[in-house]
Amino acid sequence: MPVNQPRPRARSTLLAALAALITVFLVILLTADAPGETLRTFGIGPWSNRYALGNMLSRASMLTLTGAGVVIAFRAGVFNLGGEGQVYLAAVVASSVLVLLPVSGAVAVVLAAGSAAALGGLSGWLRHATGADELITSFLLSAAITPVLNYLLVAPLRDQNSNLLATPKIPETARLAQLLPPSTLNTGALWALLAVITLWIVLQRTLFGYELRIVGYNRRLARYAGMSVGTYTVVPMALSGLLHGLAGTVLVMGVHHRSIVQFSGGLGWNGIAVALIARNRPELIVPAALFFAFLEAGSKAAVVQNQATWELGSIVQAVVFLFVTADVLARRGRRKDELLQEDPT
């Protein structure tokens, strides 16, 4: 079952972003009692105070990490759809390690991100060893591990003194410093910036990044030039898992200070949307993450103001996914690959 790698085109990206905005507007107009007021809340809610702004930036920092994770896999021509599970796994590992064992925050970070990297790398290895599409296995592994993690949080790891289905809180010493109290913005945001800069350097400035790009462009060319295609299948998937794992770690050590059932929901999917909107370019990840964090925060504010309980998140994601690889505006007939075939026979 051949699954082509999705390649977002610039115009499709803009269209997808636009479609996402229009969808938000339409849903609000159709459902809100006072659409005008709700739209206003949607537009300015996230910027209205320090708390809201900080929370939006905090969300954007985690989306930057997951978006970067998707990008590095993408650039190697592989696709990590298991972000949801990888974020969740790292979060649960980080919180349980910090709660159960007398270890430092650094050790927890290594273990958490490492476990997510292993999960991502496993899909890459399966692709390399058996040819099973990493797109599908990464999704399925993530979907398989999620109920297990849920179980751990509702039973063995649960904090018996809390009403929440959550672990106990991690020690103060292991928490990341707040940057804009009382919001959840924390030093994890610096990790995210650092990650994006590192990603840019690795991709643009190193031999590893060069070969990774070539493998991503054309695996036949990579083989022709004698590159190890297998390495560039497994390692980028593992690095992708690693970055998702960092997002999960920040979620625990910087934001919630504990793991709560299903609390990482959306970071993985939205990371893909961020990467697609950023057209896999590291320098566009941060703006794309801000855009998405704004969409999320605005919708949430609008919903709260409207006392409604529906959420826009998955609809907006769906719209982005539908449009972002589609060529709605394609001119019929000639395409660039056809133009290249000059051999007149």
Added chain:
Amino acid sequence: MEMPFLTVSSVARWYGPIRALSRAELTLVPGEIHGLVGENGAGKSTLVRVIAGIEDPDEGFVYRTHPAHDRPVRLAIVPQYPRLAENLPVWQNLIVGNEPRWGPFLAGRRGLAGIEEIAQRYDIALDLTKPAGDLGATEIRLAALLAALAHRPEVLILDEPTVGLTITDQSAILNTLRRFRDHHHSVLYISHDLTEVCSIADRVTPLIRGETRPALPAPVAPEELATILFGDIASATTDAPIAPDGGDADGAHADGGDDPPGEEDTPTPGPANAAIRSAVFRCDHAVIHNSRTARHLGPLQIDVAAGRITAITGVRESGLDLIEQYLSGEAAVEAGTIRVEGKRLNSRVDPARLRRRNVAFVPSDRFDSAAALSGSVEENAILQERATVHPRGFRTNSRAQGITTRLLDIFGIHVSRMQPLWALSGGTIQKLILARELDRRPTVCIIAEPTAGLDLQSQLSLKELLSKLAAQGSAVIVLSSSIRASQLLADTIYVLHDGALVGTFGPGQDREIARAFAGIAEPVPGSSPSTEGGCR
């Protein structure tokens, strides 16, 4: 003459700036087998697509109205290498498109019987009930022919239907076509094999660089056709200012980089001449076999010395494509050996390992396998020098720029380093790939279809570059389906025909090359490895 089934009238067809057809004329009358002959790239496939209505002509007309009935003539094309749905029985593959129905259902038995009847009528022996995946290479061809006949066409178009088949199977197919013609239908028969075309066709139309010549009625002598087709080529070659073996290299292309490929030692034929004595690349009774297409080439006896430029020419289907498939690991050496500097190559090779033996190979499908179209010019340019560009793993901008500029300068390409490759013209991309692969002074340097997509100016630059390489001691091998390109570039020319090596010539032997190329049997002076032994 009877009213024709099909008339092609002053048809021209352009692909961007490239003219594939100009003033093409052709008529197909009932009850004839009409041969269409021409080099690879002469425009035969384009003409077929225009005739079939797959593409519209840019100028001129194609009339396809049946002369007796007021409807379009029924036309079927037999593809050269068809792939059938392998899990389905053969007959189900063959009825699709005009399946008999029984109410809402497929009338399977009737469909099978219908195909069987056609097979019988045209004397095609084929097990229709086994899965298509179990068919051999010959049977697949027969199945494709049968599928075309199942559409009950009045006009049948075949493109090289007998390439790689045994004599028995060839004559089976030709007999089928004669039967078809005798039903007052007509056949357009495309082939490179002039002898075969002359033996079966009632009329033959030569196609030369997009232009047709008036159809010749049977009997046509293969020699006559060869003169028409390749006489032109020979004269065109003499127009080109061909410098003798590495002579005119006084650096018309100043190498801008800091590391020019041997500017000083270019016009030094001394070491080159000394190197000639040892064959750097040697095929010894080598037989190349592709198990998927069940085709063979050989035995080949080819010696290429350092400092020489050698062409291996023939139509692609003569086995030229098999050499390329061997070099990209798709076909294997089944008997005999191929050696580089005396060391034997594996029976199956891969391009990366070849490169480590310092053999450069530029495949003819270089857009697909030797370029990253979504990558930038620079990303493509530094491919083979990536270790140099990234000392200790980190990129050095100046080196990346230097190498890119140097490669672009070889053919005088003026593009930005950061442009995506797909934004360049096909010819420019070709030049960049050639420059990249030839830049490393390989011991052996093999280029498939070197002139494809290059204009005359660039062809001459390429010639100069190859001469320079040879003068530096490389053994240069050109695999080309164009006689003209072979004569332009090489000082020794091996000619393949129908899966065998049929002669070795100097570039001046126009007539002999053309005859060998066209498969006209004649005792050829020079050398002529025997074609017996049934290695096809």
Added chain:
Amino acid sequence: MMPQILQSWAILLVVALGGLLSERGGILNIGLEGMITAGAFAAIAAVQLGVAVPGAVLIGAGAAMLLGLLFAQFSLRWDANPFIVGLALNLLAAGTAPLLSEILFGTRGSVRLEAGGIAATPVILIALVVLVTAHLTLYHTVPGLRLRIAGEQAEWLRAQGVGVKRYQLIGLLTSGVLAGTGGALLALRLGVYLPNISAGRGWIALVIVYLGYRTPAGLAVAALFFGVIDAVAVRAQSVLGIPPTILLALPYVLTVVAFVSYAALRRKA
């Protein structure tokens, strides 16, 4: 336990046959999960709004068929990546159902039918009818033949003058109809629409397609296997005390095992 097995079998089979029809046409329908949700929600909503049960099944099928149409529009016409489009449909259904539920019934939680669930027998009968029809369509009709060739060797079909995308469109639409029917039957049998009612059935259906060697008869056997697992799982929860949340992982684990083995075998072949 037998009725429990047969009823799980029937619903999985109908959805899997839907997956089969688009897969045989060459497009893996990742959106089955969303189509089940759409079918389930539309059917329950229809009954709540006064439609009779047979009509509700049709409405469920129609709702999922719309998703199939969306799939075709984006992947066939606009050249979008089929996998991403499939995921989009899953997300779309998961997001739209609660939104509509909120608008129609004022809740985003479960919607319970007062009359309760329908009987198991018609569900099983429908599955049998769909099984026979799918077999006949695939192997004994012209569109079925063309669909199979479109999936296996599209170039050959095109060379015979038959449009490939047309049959892939038919495959996707039928896929939607069947997955929607499966979802409708699931919800109507339970007598309730629940959030996440599909619970991985769309993915299991894809496994069934491969385990069943891509033939309707094979699917019927493979679906039985999962029907038994389903029923046993319910027992395991109550008798063995295995936590139910962990069992939710089972379909995905099985899917990944089946998928990887299939890929490994294919590579060997």
